Amino acid sequence: MPINLLNLFVLPMTLLLAALFAAAVFYDITVFYRRRKNRNRAVYRCKECRHIYTEFRRTPLARCPRCGKQNEPVRAE
Ligand SMILES: [Zn+2]
Numbered sequence: 207m208p209i210n211l212l213n214l215f216v217l218p219m220t221l222l223l224a225a226l227f228a229a230a231v232f233y234d235i236t237v238f239y240r241r242r243k244n245r246n247r248a249v250y251r252c253k254e255c256r257h258i259y260t261e262f263r264r265t266p267l268a269r270c271p272r273c274g275k276q277n278e279p280v281r282a283e
Pocket of ligand 1: 252253254255256257270271272273274275
């Protein structure tokens, strides 16, 4: 059986591109659902105990669940 030189390169290349495309689609879906889950949330970092927690965005200050200090949001998406 003669080995076709075209198939030797095209077949692995096609498989590699398909795998990369599948990884990109999986990444997009994962990021989309994670963003939707945290849509109305803001991230807070406590200045006292460095505890990181999330709260609804509309509160300008949120109480740390660990030590009780009020903190401002670090970032709001
Ligand atoms: Zn704290």
